[in-house]
Amino acid sequence: xxxxxxxxxxxxxxxxxxxxxxxxxxxxxxxxxxxxxxxxxxxxxxxxxxxxxxxxxxxxxxxxxxxxxxxxxxxxxxxxxxxxxxxxxxxxxxxxxxxxxxxxxxxxxxxxxxxxxxxxxxxxxxxxxxxxxxxxxxxxxxxxxxxxxxxxxxxxxxxxxxxxxxxxxxxxxxxxxxxxxxxxxxxxxxxxxxxxxxxxxxxxxxxxxxxxxxxxxxxxxxxxxxxxxxxxxxxxxxxxxxxxxxxxxxxxxxxxxxxxxxxxxxxxxxxxxxxxxxxxxxxxxxxxxxxxxxxxxxxxxxxxxxxxxxxxxxxxxxxxxxxxxxxxxxxxx
Numbered sequence: 001x002x003x004x005x006x007x008x009x010x011x012x013x014x015x016x017x018x019x020x021x022x023x024x025x026x027x028x029x030x031x032x033x034x035x036x037x038x039x040x041x042x043x044x045x046x047x048x049x050x051x052x053x054x055x056x057x058x059x060x061x062x063x064x065x066x067x068x069x070x071x072x073x074x075x076x077x078x079x080x081x082x083x084x085x086x087x088x089x090x091x092x093x094x095x096x097x098x099x100x101x102x103x104x105x106x107x108x109x110x111x112x113x114x115x116x117x118x119x120x121x122x123x124x125x126x127x128x129x130x131x132x133x134x135x136x137x138x139x140x141x142x143x144x145x146x147x148x149x150x151x152x153x154x155x156x157x158x159x160x161x162x163x164x165x166x167x168x169x170x171x172x173x174x175x176x177x178x179x180x181x182x183x184x185x186x187x188x189x190x191x192x193x194x195x196x197x198x199x200x201x202x203x204x205x206x207x208x209x210x211x212x213x214x215x216x217x218x219x220x221x222x223x224x225x226x227x228x229x230x231x232x233x234x235x236x237x238x239x240x241x242x243x244x245x246x247x248x249x250x251x252x253x254x255x256x257x258x259x260x261x262x263x264x265x266x267x268x269x270x271x272x273x274x275x276x277x278x279x280x281x282x283x284x285x286x287x288x289x290x291x292x293x294x295x296x297x298x299x300x301x302x303x304x305x306x307x308x309x310x311x312x313x314x315x316x317x318x319x320x321x322x323x324x325x326x327x328x329x330x331x332x333x
Contacts, residue, residue, distance in 0.1 A: 053087065057095035061086065062119040064104040107243075111236065114172045122172040123191075168193045170239050176232065177224035185210060185227075190235035195245040196283060198238050202290070206231055237290035241283065241297070256312065261304040263314045264322070268304075271323055274332045276300060288333065299329050 054060060063083070083096040104113055110122035138160040142150040150156065171191035177183040186203030210227050217223040252258040268276040279297030282288040288296075307322035 053092065054095045054097070056092055057087075058093045060095050060097055061121065062097045062099055062104070064099040064110055064113065064119045064122045111172050114174045117174060120174045123169050170243065172236075172239075176228040177221075180219075180221035180224065183210065183224045183227065185231075190232075190239060192235075192239045192242045193246055194242070195249065196238060196242040198242065198283060198290075202235060202238050205234070234290040237294040238283070241279070241290070241294055257308065260308050260311065260314065261301075264304050264308055264317060265300070267314070267319065268300075268322060268326060271319065272326045272330075275330045276303075276326050277333060282333075286333075296330065296333075300326075303329065 083098060086094055086096050099119070104110065104119060104122075110119075113119045114122050136157070139150075139157050142153065142156060153159075169191060170193060171187070171189075173184070173189060176185070176189045185206035187199065189206070190202065192199055192202070206227075209231050210223075213223040213227040213230075214220070217226065248258070265276075265278055269278055269281075277286070277288075277296075279293055279300065282293040282296065283290065303322065303325045307317055307325065311317050
């Protein structure tokens with residue numbers, strides 16, 4: 001019995017790798033989800049069907065993710081469902097090709113690919129570990145990184161297996177509307193990680209903007225297009241800032257130079273109230289467009305870096321010189 005199972009698993013792995021190596025990664029995933037990887041004949045049939053679907057389609061939509069996968073790990077069934085839903089909804093006119101595992105890049109590379117039109121949809125996950133790792137991987141991680149907590153978690157393996165987690169993902173789309181028939185907004189258009197607390201607020205802003213465009217323009221397709229042109233840069237900006245907040249909390253909160261810059265930020269905001277406004281304040285407590293907050297925040301960060309360079313204490317910084325940089329580089333809000 002055990003030998004039969006082992007042989008079947010090995011056969012599934014061989015068929016998966018064979019399809020993937022031939023460039024039919026999408027077919028390999030479809031076959032895996034359908035439970036037919038054990039059969040060479042069924043795998044070949046699946047590959048033929050996928051080729052026929054792609055050839056018959058009028059358009060090919062590439063969905064890229066940064067998830068790290070192997071033949072022994074499952075692919076998120078949600079994305080296979082999305083593939084089938086799109087293909088069925090369009091009557092086969094659109095074929096969805098899946099490109100997981102960072103094949104087409106990750107993070108900023110995926111954003112650039114979507115903006116450049118190379119791919120049409122991308123999803124970047126902060127934590128590939130969570131949805132794909134086995135309980136053994138979790139045990140190894142906790143034993144290595146959190147030994148004191150691990151000693152208090154005798155049921156970690158079973159708990160991890162019984163309570164699967166989801167990734168924190170960022171969704172990038174090339175376009176948000178389909179002529180005058182459909183438009184996306186909120187998480188459907190720009191899902192983001194929660195580290196700026198702006199997901200719902202961004203969706204509310206989408207609603208206001210869409211209503212304004214529909215009120216101004218009787219041509220629905222034109223209204224949808226102008227809505228996307230206005231909101232997509234802002235959505236990308238808050239997605240970027242949410243990821244940057246995560247990176248700050250993860251890596252920089254104990255960095256002396258970063259902490260010094262935070263002190264300087266407070267002083268510059270007090271000394272230049274109409275000019276120097278912390279990015280978090282602009283995003284959370286004002287109605288500054290996200291794209292403007294991102295750009296202004298980068299200018300302010302550069303001022304803090306230059307003013308604090310070579311110093312280890314706030315008393316050492318020339319605040320008058322820093323004020324001069326603020327006045328030269330920023331305009332009042």
